Amino acid sequence: xxxxxxxxxxxxxxxxxxxxxxxxxxxxxxxxxxxxxxxxxxxxxxxxxxxxxxxxxxxxxxxxxxxxxxxxxxxxxxxxxxxxxxxxxxxxxxxxxxxxxxxxxxxxxxxxxxxxxxxxxxxxxxxxxxxxxxxxxxxxxxxxxxxxxxxxxxxxxxxxxxxxxxxxxxxxxxxxxxxxxxxxxxxxxxxxxxxxxxxxxxxxxxxxxxxxxxxxxxxxxxxxxxxxxxxxxxxxxxxxxxxxxx
Amino acid sequence: xxxxxxxxxxxxxxxxxxxxxxxxxxxxxxxxxxxxxxxxxxxxxxxxxxxxxxxxxxxxxxxxxxxxxxxxxxxxxxxxxxxxxxxxxxxxxxxxxxxxxxxxxxxxxxxxxxxxxxxxxxxxxxxxxxxxxxxxxxxxxxxxxxxxxxxxxxxxxxxxxxxxxxxxxxxxxxxxxxxxxxxxxxxxxxxxxxxxxxxxxxxxxxxxxxxxxxxxxxxxxxxxxxxxxxxxxxxxxxxxxxxxxxxxxxxxxxxxxxxxxxxxxxxxxxxxxxxxxxxxxxxxxxxxxxxxxxxxxxxxxxxxxxxxxxxxxxxxxxxxxxxxxxxxxxxxxxxxxxxxxxxxxxxxxxxxxxxxxxxxxxxxxxxxxxxxxxxxxxxxxxxxxxxxxxxxxxxxxxxxxxxxxxxxxxxxxxxxxxxxxxxxxxxxxxxxxxxxxxxxxxxxxxxxxxxxxxxxxxxxxxxxxxxxxxxxxxxxxxxxxxxxxxxxxxxxxxxxxxxxxxxxxxxxxxxxxxxxxxxxxxxxxxxxxxxxxxxxxxxxxxxxxxxxxxxxxxxxxxxxxxxxxxxxxxxxxxxxxxxxxxxxxxx
Numbered sequence: 001x002x003x004x005x006x007x008x009x010x011x012x013x014x015x016x017x018x019x020x021x022x023x024x025x026x027x028x029x030x031x032x033x034x035x036x037x038x039x040x041x042x043x044x045x046x047x048x049x050x051x052x053x054x055x056x057x058x059x060x061x062x063x064x065x066x067x068x069x070x071x072x073x074x075x076x077x078x079x080x081x082x083x084x085x086x087x088x089x090x091x092x093x094x095x096x097x098x099x100x101x102x103x104x105x106x107x108x109x110x111x112x113x114x115x116x117x118x119x120x121x122x123x124x125x126x127x128x129x130x131x132x133x134x135x136x137x138x139x140x141x142x143x144x145x146x147x148x149x150x151x152x153x154x155x156x157x158x159x160x161x162x163x164x165x166x167x168x169x170x171x172x173x174x175x176x177x178x179x180x181x182x183x184x185x186x187x188x189x190x191x192x193x194x195x196x197x198x199x200x201x202x203x204x205x206x207x208x209x210x211x212x213x214x215x216x217x218x219x220x221x222x223x224x225x226x227x228x229x230x231x232x233x234x235x236x237x238x239x240x241x242x243x244x245x246x
Numbered sequence: 247x248x249x250x251x252x253x254x255x256x257x258x259x260x261x262x263x264x265x266x267x268x269x270x271x272x273x274x275x276x277x278x279x280x281x282x283x284x285x286x287x288x289x290x291x292x293x294x295x296x297x298x299x300x301x302x303x304x305x306x307x308x309x310x311x312x313x314x315x316x317x318x319x320x321x322x323x324x325x326x327x328x329x330x331x332x333x334x335x336x337x338x339x340x341x342x343x344x345x346x347x348x349x350x351x352x353x354x355x356x357x358x359x360x361x362x363x364x365x366x367x368x369x370x371x372x373x374x375x376x377x378x379x380x381x382x383x384x385x386x387x388x389x390x391x392x393x394x395x396x397x398x399x400x401x402x403x404x405x406x407x408x409x410x411x412x413x414x415x416x417x418x419x420x421x422x423x424x425x426x427x428x429x430x431x432x433x434x435x436x437x438x439x440x441x442x443x444x445x446x447x448x449x450x451x452x453x454x455x456x457x458x459x460x461x462x463x464x465x466x467x468x469x470x471x472x473x474x475x476x477x478x479x480x481x482x483x484x485x486x487x488x489x490x491x492x493x494x495x496x497x498x499x500x501x502x503x504x505x506x507x508x509x510x511x512x513x514x515x516x517x518x519x520x521x522x523x524x525x526x527x528x529x530x531x532x533x534x535x536x537x538x539x540x541x542x543x544x545x546x547x548x549x550x551x552x553x554x555x556x557x558x559x560x561x562x563x564x565x566x567x568x569x570x571x572x573x574x575x576x577x578x579x580x581x582x583x584x585x586x587x588x589x590x591x592x593x594x595x596x597x598x599x600x601x602x603x604x605x606x607x608x609x610x611x612x613x614x615x616x617x618x619x620x621x622x623x624x625x626x627x628x629x630x631x632x633x634x635x636x637x638x639x640x641x642x643x644x645x646x647x648x649x650x651x652x653x654x655x656x657x658x659x660x661x662x663x664x665x666x667x668x669x670x671x672x673x674x675x676x677x678x679x680x681x682x683x684x685x686x687x688x689x690x691x692x693x694x695x696x697x698x699x700x701x702x703x704x705x706x707x708x709x710x711x712x713x714x715x716x717x718x719x720x721x722x723x724x725x726x727x728x729x730x731x732x733x734x735x736x737x738x739x740x741x742x743x744x745x746x747x748x749x750x751x752x753x754x755x756x757x758x759x760x761x762x763x764x765x766x767x768x769x770x771x772x773x774x775x776x777x778x779x780x781x782x783x784x785x786x787x788x789x790x791x792x793x794x795x796x797x798x799x800x801x802x803x804x805x806x807x808x809x810x811x812x813x814x815x816x817x818x819x820x821x822x823x824x825x826x827x828x829x830x831x832x833x
Contacts, residue, residue, distance in 0.1 A: 033683055039619055040594045060691075061684035071680050074591040075544065089690035095681035102680055130693040138702045145710030149717055173703050180699065192546055195489075195536050206489065206536060238539040 060089035140169030278524025297351030339368030374523025551580010
């Protein structure tokens with residue numbers, strides 16, 4: 001029932017929402033949805049990819065749908081990649097987030113229940129979009145600095161709090177600028193298993209093996225190799241084995 | 247005092263305790279023979295305990311029960327008895343070469359005492375080498391992860407010598423009375439054993455392998471140094487699990503023989519000089535390579551070897567919603583245990599109800615139950631099976647079955663496709679299944695531009711700076727009200743003289759008094775020009791101000807000459823304000 005309602009919404013959106021989607025995409029999306037319902041997932045994938053190529057600033061739902069197609073085809077690592085790409089456009093969408101977690105569970109990629117505080121903080125910061133992070137930085141810096149200016153010297157506790165806000169704001173600001181200045185991005189292991197080597201050369205023995213669906217941080221890219229970072233280690237791996245979340 | 251002295255002597259004795267190590271005897275031992283090491287420590291049996299024995303690959307270490315004894319020692323010219331505990335450790339090498347035995351630890355009243363490491367060397371048993379050998383045969387030295395390694399083990403024995411001199415090792419007589427010790431056949435680090443294949447043609451002979459009796463096939467007769475050896479062969483296969491070196495340790499062959507026998511009425515032929523011999527083979531080190539990432543297909547099955555696939559489907563004609571059974575047969579030679587059958591989850595127009603696998607050493611049969619979802623379907627699509635073929639040129643290969651024609655009839659009019667198992671009823675979105683498709687949603691979230699980040703990071707500092715300036719000014723004003731009054735005088739004058747009903751003499755007097763920091767009436771007095779001059783205003787401007795104020799006051803009181811124009815008064819105030827501003831900023 002929910003699916004039918006969504007399909008109706010999709011058709012309505014495609015036919016009645018001005019500016020939501022270019023007119024060329026309407027039949028493509030409709031055909032893609034119909035193919036998906038008929039479990040013709042290869043066809044649906046092709047059509048959604050076609051729609052994605054012409055999407056105009058609303059790629060998030062299409063990426064989610066591509067993730068669903070990959071999930072139904074049993075290509076879970078690819079599904080994870082599409083879902084993560086969707087979440088870049090529609091951050092914290094509950095349905096996409098759930099689908100992502102389900103695909104990760106099926107690949108036995110459950111997150112560890114206990115992590116160090118630094119990792120927890122980092123994960124919390126990663127959960128925020130850049131816009132949200134910027135807003136928090138402005139809020140922290142603004143309130144902290146204004147508080148420091150306005151609070152009398154006798155209010156020591158308050159002044160410490162405002163100083164902490166400023167320092168936190170500066171720290172997050174530095175992170176924000178650093179993230180923007182570097183071209184590091186996330187990647188998903190797509191191949192069944194990839195070998196990570198200390199040097200970008202097949203002859204070098206691998207130091208780490210990663211399995212499909214695992215999340216890595218891509219630090220450097222060459223034509224055929226990627227330098228990646230993973231909680232268990234890092235190094236170089238073949239570019240073909242990793243999909244970039246971009 | 248005496249008690250303290252005894253305690254002191256006991257503590258000193260305890261501190262000086264050490265383990266006495268004798269051996270190993272012999273330090274150079276023939277392969278398969280035992281060497282003995284004796285450990286002894288002064289202390290009663292009840293208060294000492296030998297720690298965990300060191301574990302060394304290919305060295306059997308056994309320790310006997312501790313033996314308590316009393317030794318006599320001379321202390322301060324007196325003969326005293328001391329308890330001593332002794333352990334006898336036997337060590338039996340199962341490979342050639344040097345062994346370093348890590349320190350033994352003895353716990354003495356809660357204190358740990360350790361020995362020094364001990365060396366032992368195992369050398370070849372030359373006598374045994376004359377009558378038997380054991381060797382490995384592998385087709386190649388280089389393999390891939392998950393590629394089956396077929397290892398043939400060959401045991402050669404001098405048949406005529408064995409017929410005349412060999413002695414049975416066990417109560418159960420063997421065709422060839424040898425005992426092959428190769429623990430790695432059960433537990434090889436880095437590989438898992440595969441099911442044994444059927445022995446090849448040839449006469450089969452029984453012998454002991456580890457703890458069991460197995461059969462080997464006679465494969466050849468071989469002449470070595472003028473002796474004729476009969477060669478038995480058996481095969482074992484392994485599946486390497488990781489890349490790197492895979493070491494298969496040397497096997498050890500044990501047999502017993504005698505040169506003299508006597509005839510016994512009850513037991514028959516009885517050996518007089520029974521001897522045991524041990525013969526070691528040579529270890530094999532294989533190079534196991536990781537499967538290449540280049541060209542690895544997305545649906546790689548994990549299988550390594552050479553495979554063929556075929557498929558059948560039945561029935562050939564179904565209605566929408568009915569089940570088609572598709573049987574996929576994978577045959578060939580390779581790593582069947584590592585094989586993951588192809589998933590048909592994405593098969594166009596079908597729903598997969600389930601899959602059953604039938605595993606055999608060289609065959610895998612997978613039966614899929616598919617439900618046709620649409621009458622547009624006209625065939626079971628080709629099933630792709632991707633594997634890695636290690637044969638030259640090694641690489642990934644994908645084989646496909648033929649498409650199987652299928653006649654799918656539509657549902658009867660008005661009938662609906664029933665809810666399929668595994669779809670909808672048991673899998674609920676948000677619980678055990680993914681949420682469905684998304685309709686068009688809000689515009690994508692875009693990261694902030696560099697300019698926006700710059701503004702966002704700088705704006706709080708700017709606002710705080712302005713706030714700080716305001717706070718400082720306010721604080722200064724609070725500390726000096728006259729200065730604040732003077733600074734605001736011009737603005738006050740402008741505000742009050744904006745309308746036509748402005749009372750110019752009062753406002754001018756208020757301005758000048760604010761600037762001179764005195765009461766308003768105090769400026770309506772002679773000497774104003776001098777006071778202004780003293781405050782730093784130019785003489786001409788001071789005179790002009792004094793005269794204008796005088797005129798305005800006089801006019802206000804109904805006497806005096808012509809009235810000054812309001813505009814002239816405003817100009818005068820602006821000139822004064824400029825002069826005062828200059829004076830304020832002057833050093």
